[in-house]
Amino acid sequence: MSPQRLRRASAQLLAATAIAAALGALWSLQFSPPDWRQGDAVRIMYVHVPGAWMSLICWTLMAALGAKLLWRCPPSHRAATAAAFTTTAAAGFWFTALTLATGSIWGRAIWGLWWAWDARLTAELILLFLYGAILALLSSFASEWRGVRAAAILALFGLLHLPVIKFSVEWWISLHQGSSVFAPADSRLPPDFLAPLAVMTLVYLLFLATLITLRVETALIKETTTTPPPEQDE
Amino acid sequence: MSPFWSYILAAWTLSAIVLGVQLWRALAQRRKADRAEQKQ
Numbered sequence: 001m002s003p004q005r006l007r008r009a010s011a012q013l014l015a016a017t018a019i020a021a022a023l024g025a026l027w028s029l030q031f032s033p034p035d036w037r038q039g040d041a042v043r044i045m046y047v048h049v050p051g052a053w054m055s056l057i058c059w060t061l062m063a064a065l066g067a068k069l070l071w072r073c074p075p076s077h078r079a080a081t082a083a084a085f086t087t088t089a090a091a092g093f094w095f096t097a098l099t100l101a102t103g104s105i106w107g108r109a110i111w112g113l114w115w116a117w118d119a120r121l122t123a124e125l126i127l128l129f130l131y132g133a134i135l136a137l138l139s140s141f142a143s144e145w146r147g148v149r150a151a152a153i154l155a156l157f158g159l160l161h162l163p164v165i166k167f168s169v170e171w172w173i174s175l176h177q178g179s180s181v182f183a184p185a186d187s188r189l190p191p192d193f194l195a196p197l198a199v200m201t202l203v204y205l206l207f208l209a210t211l212i213t214l215r216v217e218t219a220l221i222k223e224t225t226t227t228p229p230p231e232q233d234e
Numbered sequence: 235m236s237p238f239w240s241y242i243l244a245a246w247t248l249s250a251i252v253l254g255v256q257l258w259r260a261l262a263q264r265r266k267a268d269r270a271e272q273k274q
Contacts, residue, residue, distance in 0.1 A: 014257075029246070040236040047249040091256065098252050102245040109241040207253055214260040221267040225274055 001080075003224075006217035013210040020206055024199040032196045041109045046196055048102040049181075050204040051095050055127060056162055058092030058208070062134070063159050066152030082148045083219035086138055087212050089151065093131035095204070100124055111175065119172035123165040130158045 001009075028046035035042035065085040073081050103121065104114050115121065134151045141147035164171075169178045180189045181197070189197070 025246070029242070034236070039238055040242060041238040043238075043242045044245045047245055051249070087260075094252050094256060098249055101248055105241050105245045105248075109238050207257070211256060211260050214257075214264055218260070218264045218267045221264070221271050225267070225271050 001216075003217050003220045006213055006220065010210060010213040010217060013206060013213055017203060017206040017210050020199060020203045024196060024203045027196040027199055033192050035193075038110055041106065042193065044102055044106040044109065045193070046200045048099060048106055049197060050201040051099040051102060052124070053201060054095040054204045054208065055092055055099050055124065056165065057205075058088050058095060059127070059131075059155070059158060059162060062088045062092060063155045066155040069148060069152045070156075078145070079219045079223045080216045082144070083216045084212050085148060085152065085155075087215040088208070089131065089134045089138065089155075091208055091211055093128065093135060096124065096128045096131055100128060116175050118175045119168040120165070120174055120176035123161070123168045127161060127165060130154070130161060134158075 024046070028043055032043070032046075034040045062085060065081055065088060069078070069081055069085060100121070103124075107116070108114050134154055137151040137154060138147045141150065168174065169176050178187070180187060181194065188194075
């Protein structure tokens with residue numbers, strides 16, 4: 001894709017993100033009802049849960065991009081794919097940090113605790129460390145391409161941790177609540193809560209798409225201005 | 235006003251700041267690349 005087309009796409013995505021964010025914030029903070037048990041504290045869910053989903057989605061996307069970089073990436077696509085990979089890694093790190101921070105605030109409001117060494121919380125903290133390891137690998141090599149390849153290998157191995165996060169609330173006794181979105185009808189969130197949650201999830205997805213588009217566009221512009229010699233596969 | 239609003243605003247403000255800074259940095263990097271391209 002050319003930088004010109006990416007520029008148009010990023011402008012459209014940015015506008016869509018802003019509109020969806022305004023709608024999502026208004027719906028979540030003003031028009032959605034309070035929970036019968038948690039009261040207004042449930043409104044923290046609309047930033048916490050999409051962040052948690054994004055932390056898993058980013059890792060999955062990063063692993064897919066990593067696999068492409070390792071096995072099926074022609075040199076002409078390398079700069080764009082590597083830019084998408086590094087952007088997804090950084091965004092994933094921040095989504096995971098946000099999940100932990102907003103979860104901690106929610107925990108303080110509802111449980112009276114900022115932190116507990118609970119299975120779900122600890123698994124998410126380990127994910128943050130894994131993202132940190134990816135970012136460290138990306139900046140640890142003199143050759144950028146080597147760093148990307150090393151991080152791509154870790155991204156693929158790190159996929160093994162995702163089911164641990166997802167099923168941690170079932171495998172261990174947990175303070176964290178179980179799934180209430182992809183759950184049987186009797187324990188699923190009512191539509192009044194699901195609808196703003198869906199809008200906020202869309203906001204986060206659009207945000208990630210905008211960020212990746214911007215960074216890939218920047219990488220392509222830089223590639224045309226600097227045109228470094230492509231490195232050979234080892 | 236519910237006593238939870240300070241927690242709600244803290245969580246939302248933190249999220250907005252973290253996402254906003256990422257977006258701002260990506261836009262700044264693109265502007266920098268644009269300027270380098272124009273100089274050539």
